[in-house]
Amino acid sequence: MFRIAIEVRDLISSNVSSALDKAFDPAKLLLRLQREIEEALVGLTGDMSKARRYKVRLEARLEDTRGQIDEWQDKAKSAMNKGREDLARQALIAREDTRLSFSKIEEEIAAIEASLIDMQEVELQLEAKRDDVRMRLADQLAADRLAPVASGSAPRESPVDRRLGHIEALEKRTGYALDGSQAAARKAAVDRELEDMRRESAVDDELAALRASSGTSA
Template sequence: MITIAIRVREIVSSNVDTLVSKAGDQRKMLRLLQSEIEETLITLHGDAAKARRQQARLSDAAARMAEGAESWTEKAKVALDHKREDLARAALLTREAERAKAADAAKDAAALEAQITEAADVIAALEAKRTAIIARIADLAQAEKAAAPVADNPLDKRIDRIDALERRAGFADAPAETPSPTSLDEEIAELQKASAIEAELAALKAGSAPAKKAAGKKR
């Protein structure tokens, strides 16, 4: 039934990583192997379907022949009842021949059943191999995409240019820097010092005013 059994075994036993490492164009090689597996699966599915139909026909034929063979026993009894031993003997010989045919048909049906089971196992193995290859192709594509240089986005470049022009024209505010606690303390201390000086100046001014008035009166 399966005329491509040797090639199927080669495909199933092949190591995908080894094949990839030896290939010049890894994704192309994997796609070719995937295509070959899919063609093989089509053939195997077709062969298995034909084998199932043939196995069903053989099983039915074996059952009919086995039933028909046993009917010759009754015919032999009828012949003996009529004193026809020769006919009875012929009937029994015919029964044995029909039994043999039924056994051969059942044997062929069992052989086909074994081939169908084997084909199902091979199909499952090939489908698993195909799934692994598809995943490997996806991994290679992802790796190539990650390694490829990122193309400049024209929109991003235009936005950057607008930002630069706005900063140059003074439209964009420079980001305010958050002062550190140390600089805040220093600035507040300077303000306090300035306030103290202003207060002292005011006090001095207030103290010098009565002295000026007294000097004026003496004159």
């Protein structure tokens, strides 16, 4: 998921009622929270636009890569027909590398699509949170008989207000950064080794097929 969507999760999951119980100035806290939510919505919209544009670029790269796979296949056949098995092998290795790139682009497109769906859900949740905060603010202002515009004589924000929610946000971000990092590194190493084995096997099989079709002996 894009960075802004992760940060927005903190706003969505924040407990407004608990925060208000601890706040020195509830109306001021609600005003600040509303502003943060509205800014997050703007940032989320920007991230969604970037994701859509990036997806279009990836789809174009995918088509180019598809064409490169066919080109390397043709080059391998041509080289084998001319008795150049060494060149045919190089072409097939390049083809397998290109296929791997193709698969990675497909995975990246799928991840972008999943992120877009997730961000759309987050956007709906954030809008609901904003509406809830607006209603609470209206009720609080009515109870306090305060104008919705903050005045210069408003009480100073307490340390509790300033720190409210930040500890939880930092804990979540730390969790995102550390969770499963070692396991991911081990999995990546295994995946690379398996991919190298798969590529060599595919090249050997393809060379044998080309050798048979061209009548070339090993």
